[in-house]
Amino acid sequence: MEARLKNLTEGLAALEQWVRYRLAELLGQGHKIEVEAVRSRLAGLELLPGQRLPFEENLALITVLAPHLRSDFFDRIFAEVLPQNGDYPSLGGLRGTQFRGFIPTGETLMFLLAGRDLKQRLFLKQLFEETHLFSREGLLYLDPAPPGEPILSGRLSMPSEIVSLLMSGVAEGPRFGIDFPAQHLTTDREWDELVLRPATRDQLAELRTWLTHRNHLLNEWGMGRVFRPGYRALFHGPPGTGKTFTATLLGKATGRDLFRIDLSMVISKYIGETEKNLEKVFSRAEHRDWILFFDEADALFGKRTGVRDAHDRYANQEVSYLLQRIEQFSGLVILASNLKSNIDTAFMRRFQSVVHFPAPGPEERYQIWRRLLPTQVRLEHGLDMRALCRGYELTGSNIMQFALLQTLSRQSDVLQKTDLLEAIEREYQKEGRSL
Template sequence: MTDLLEFNYLKELIEFRLDTYFKLESTIPEPVMPELKKWSIHVPDLLVKAKLTTEEKLVLLVTLCPHIYGNLLDSIIQNKLTSTGDFPQLGGIRGKNFRGFIPTGETILFLLAADDDLKKKKKIHQFFGPDHFFNKQRILWLEDAPEGEPKMSGKLVLSNDYAEIFLLGKANKPGFSMKFPAQVIETEMEWEDLVLNKDTNKQIQELQTWITHGDTLLNDWGMYKKLKPGYRVLFHGPPGTGKTLTASLLGKHTGKDVYKIDLSMVVSKFIGETEKNLANLLAKAEKTENILFFDEADALFGKRTNVRDAHDKYANQEVSYLLQRIEGYKGLVILGSNLKSNIDEAFIRRFQAIIHFPLPKASERLVLWQKAFPKKIRLHTDVNLMSIAQKYELSGAEIMNIVQYACLCALEAKQKTIYHEYIVNGIRKEFQKGGRIMR
């Protein structure tokens, strides 16, 4: 016997089914499936709310067993089948590294349906269909069987993320890799450090409201029937105007991780590879419904072209696929672009919000300058921030670069005073980087 209530049930059920099959006099009656809330392992709310049937709970339990209680299935089978030897009706395979019993679809058939119960077998097949809750949520699935072999001979696969949730109570954050080309971006700054115009600020507040209350709107208010899941927004405007910082702050103040996607590892010149890369990324990300941030999204969501050759055809199919996958994501997706006109109109139509991040006005630049300098330094009397803000059109990021340069000049001079000369030289450097002429 095991101390884990649900696995003790599984042990008794398998023994009962084997006794019944071999027409042995069972020492125990058919056991009763314990409620999910009473399971010893951590069961996420998503599964509790799903109101799974007893059969679905058994599928979950059998699939989960090798991950939590690796030797349980083998010990049951060995104890019960010492006299009969191999028992193919029970299904199961051995893994490459894990040498224990890995259940297959046939294992579920044996536990839930008699050989001649075709109606029950059809129902069990549906548990592994594309429209079932298990597959839609990517909790578990039936691996494709080898060519020419029965579908139910495929092994039962549990998502690694859900395996961690059941065992640890939460899924570990996915690490940066070829299969997950995204990194969490964080910031030490706060909302008051972000300087935006009134209209942009208002739209950001609306976006924050959706992150906080979107789940209530869809589920508690029943709008899931009328609205698509998730939220898609475009941040567009010149570089350095606060798009990335805004995304970071949204995550920071709503308890969500913000994953910035490395598009260089997603976009591929090989046909079909971009779709595959994005599918892998979204499959991992949608378990947690965190925020996805596609910076410089033009490379992935750019306009479709007129079809001149096979490459154009596949490129257009690629954009259509991206549109479909992004629409199905249940969390917040932010696309960042320097120009709104670069994004395909099919995506534009499906955005819930399009937020412009313009270059700051003179009054906004003054606030940026005032907030930018460290408190430990002082500005020389020859520094007139009002005049500088009015004269030089700069983005927030450029202003920070200039402040950094000016502070380094002060440190090099072994003093804590910022002179006008330091700031002007820093501005000149930023203008030269952008190919602009300083007047």
């Protein structure tokens, strides 16, 4: 942490020297500065853990980071150097909705890097191109400018996890909310705890194989020229059969973060908002090698009917957008549905794998229940859990949770058959069935 604090302190000090140098140049004033010395100081910083970037890249990073570290960083310098009531469009910048300080734009960065040198400005345009490190790694980007305004008038933005990485050395994941409609799923469980039928487990092995060997296949063997990027899978089966749990374990087993997007929550009644909400997820995920898990896929990929009104037309646009974005995504995308028949057949050919999660059979139910049973709990004498699993077709961990709570309510550590039967009856009632 001390090394990071030292880097940030030196970065802000060097940036202040550079800003004052450029302002003096703008005003036609002399300002003594060892230009090459400051350039070397900035180039020598390790702002990104384990990487020393060139002067231009480090200046860009510390410029975007400065308001996060000192809210008055730019305003204080401007107040000391610039004449009052002056207007200096070449500085760029804007004010936020809640943040009252100066926020750098693309124009601000160009002013600091190139001044009025047009040739240099054109050369430095590469900083915002898709092939540049900033775009490839999702480190920094230029927000779209309002229609009709210069491109460089867009705000310089940095994802929250990169701000965290530069400030603390640890990249904290984005928080689930309106601005980021995806939830990070984790688990303490392990892959060998997963109880599935052999056919389902074999299909999942294909996904693990792709995640393990895709770089070798696409890059070293050069098959990226032939195959589409990414891998698309459909998980289908009744509720409670382990689709979400399996996806979470898949992420853990392969060392990847998994984010769940509930399409029924993302779809907006406002035209174009669905695409906007989803783009926030895709634009970050493609730089982080995340697994994207779309729950309730029927919400967008259900069987289509004729276009009756404007809402139907825009719904079709949303489907088209999501299909395009999924096919462009270079990582693993999993869509989940309770019923395969709910998914339009026109979409099925886009999946490399279609994995069925059937309701567990008697043996799977028994294994699930046994694994959910705490080591501190004993079974009532004569309780045959296998017989119960054969007699009642239920998936649920809800059954074991209710039964264990009943055991605790008696201040006991013995699980009774009546506890399980009562829990089973409750589940049947929820499903509108009778024992």
